[in-house]
Amino acid sequence: MPSSRQNLLLLSSSSSSSSSSSVSFFILNTLFSTLLFTSYAAIPNHEASVLFSWLHPSPSISSSFSNWNNLDSTPCKWTSITCSSQGFVTEINIQSVPLQIPFSLNLSSFQSLRKLVISDANITGTIPVDIGDCVSLQFIDLSSNSLVGTIPASIGKLQNLEDLILNSNQLTGRIPVEISNCIRLKNLLLFDNRLAGYIPPELGKLSSLKVLRAGGNKDIIGKIPDELGDCSNLAVLGLADTRISGSLPVSLGKLSKLQSLSIYTTMLSGEIPPDLGNCSELVDLFLYENRLSGSIPLEIGKLHKLEQLLLWQNSLVGAIPEEIGNCTSLKMIDISLNSLSGTIPVSIGDLFQLEEFMISDNNFSGSIPSNLSNATSLMQLQLDTNQISGLIPPELGSLPKLTVFFAWQNQLEGSIPSTLASCSNLQALDLSHNSLTGSIPPGLFQLRNLTKLLLISNDISGALPPEIGNCSSLVRLRLGNNRIAGTIPKEIGGLGILNFLDLSSNRLSGPVPDEIGNCTELQMIDLSNNTLQGPLPNSLSSLTGLQVLEASTNQFTGQIPASLGRLVSLNKLILSRNSFSGSIPLSLGLSSSLQLLDLSSNGLTGSIPMELGRIETLEIALNLSSNGLTGPIPPQLSALTRLSILDLSHNKLEGHLSPLAGLDNLVSLNISYNNFTGYLPDNKLFRQLSPTDLAGNQGLCSSIRDSCFLKDVDRAGLPRNENDLRRSRKLKLALALLITLTVAMVIMGTIAIIRARRTIRDDDDSELGDSWPMAISLHSRN
């Protein structure tokens, strides 16, 4: 303490003997003591100037640190600064202020600093090594910045350090071994950085350590050290999203205070040690997305405080231990995506706080225990993709909070219990891909909160009840691939927010009710493969959001409604295999989104409307095959340059194929069994077409081979017909005659010339010589 030192000096000076020496001594003394006094007085100023010169470049200085005055002797009245009674800085507390400066604070100047918090302040640079000289430090929080570089080993010098919070930066390098010297350390938060290397086993020395979180460091590797079991006060251990490998140390069972074990999304392998059952305080056990093997130890049953058990996506085998029924605090069980087997233990019913029971994607067998209904807090029950058999227990209807029940892809049988209609909170029910029989309980449609009902691929029979209209919350209804018979009730119009309607592959008959136009939110309608009759209702045109209309393989009759052309969102229109008649409506040309149009296998007549050429978006397919279409291919179809698949086969179309010449995008073209004539366009597609794509067209010729190639038996391998044979014979005759005539003329001509030459040679007196035969040939040259 400065004052006591001063006193000592004054005493020593007064003890000198001679007067002259004592005067000089006194002067020296005063000088010295003044120096000391001023230097002591300057120490608080030193801290202030260090702080000021550090923060000065920050853009926030004027806004958030307006009282940081460089002229102040101490910084004790400054924002974010706390001092001791002696005027030395004990706390620097800067949070959520964008400083945007490097962390170049000269920390060794702050010998009294106990708490250093610069968090969420956008500071850059590295943690200075001299932090280790700040010996009073108890609390360091530098989280949520942009700090780089390594954690200085000098931190190990801080014997008082209790909290080291460095998470959410970009720190690299290893966790320094020296941290294990901070024997008072309670909270070590290093998560979400770029730390690498092994976790030092020396951390086991930290007997005060309560929280160790080092997850979110993708390059942390190696085994979890056994020594961590010595951290007897450890309550939270977090190593998620790292490349930790090897197995969970058995020694973790010694951690009697452990509450949260979060080691997920790592390369952790091996078995879950039964010793974990000794961690009696354990609340959260998160071991998902790892490579764990072996079975779930029955010692899990000792964990009476366990609330969340997340073991999904591992390679766990074996059964769920019955003992799990003892974990009465359990709220969430997710053991999906494993290879677990056996039956669902009856004891699950004892878990009266259980809210979520997810066991999807395993090999569970046996039936759903009716005791499950005792777990009255159940909200989500996901049993899908297993081998569960037997009946759905009607008792499940007494689960008051059930919102989601998925049991799809199993071997369930019997009928859907009508008691499920009592689950008033039920939002999603998916029992698809089972062997369920009987009819859909009408009560299900009374559920006020039901948004999804999926019963695809079962053996469900009966009819769609009129109660269907009451289920006004229904968004997705998929009942495809069952034996549902009867008509579509008009009450279906009550499904005002229905988005997806799949009634395909059933035995529905009768007409589609007009009321379907009231389901104004419909985007997808699939009615295919039924025995529906009558015309398509015009009301479909009010479904402005409709993207897909699939009504193929039914017995629809009448004309294709022209109003369908008004559906601006219509993307796929599939009406094949019906008995539609009349002509293709011109209004379809107005479709601005249509990508696929399939009207094949109907009784359509008339010509192909040229308006179809206006559908610029038609890129997937245009199939008009197997109808009674007549007339030519409109030249406007040449605008369908994006079309990939075109099938016009089995019609009575005629004329030329020239409109198809420019369809560069076609990969599949079938024009067989029509009356097309003329030459095939000469491009790569047409040259690659197989005979089956062109068969059954009279008078279709290829310009390359210079023949109506369908008559070329050798190449096409097709039998000729009578007319073709007669024509070719005639041609051959004509050719033969022509050849004979030419030959005869040539012979006669040669004979004439020879005779003429002989008479000229006999007349020696003639002065003309060979000139007159030459004259003839000269004339005939042109």
Place this chain on the structure above:
Amino acid sequence: STMASRILACLLFAVAIATVDCNLEGDALNSWKTQLLDPNSVLQSWDPTLVNPCTWFHVTCNSNNSITRVDLGNAGLSGPLIPELGVLANLQYLEVFGNNISGTIPTELGNLTKLVSLDLYHNKLSGPIPTSLGNLGSLSFMRLHGNKLTGTIPASVINLITTGRLRILNVSNNLLSGTVHRNNSTGLRVTTVIQDPKTPAM
């Protein structure tokens, strides 16, 4: 009997892989969706909680529930193409033309060996044409015109015209450079416009 059980195990494994793979395809598309800006809600039906993406609009699957077509032309989308698109092993048509797609063409698109049509034209793509696109042995149409692609046309891509099935290659209106030796094969219509990089006036 061990042989039979082994075969059964393999089949089950394959089925397991297949079911997970279908989700892999959906996961890839959903991952793409999260990185795209979709003001027209074209991708609204892309629900990752569904068992496979085959009921998503603008997606077409084959009978094995594997994606064969993605049709998102003129959909008003912005954002990048992502490498995960390369896992769509059965994809035949990738139609993403006429959007505001930016960033580079991921090299992983070269893994789409069944791809017939790659239409990325009229976007804001930059960077080079990846040489890996030369692996697209089934490709018939490659239209990358109207972007900001730089560099040269990889020789591997030119080779697709002669040794592969490439019928239409349109790279006009980009920032490409270099020269291409035209191989005069009949019946093919190849549109190439080579633009030399702009040089400053002397």
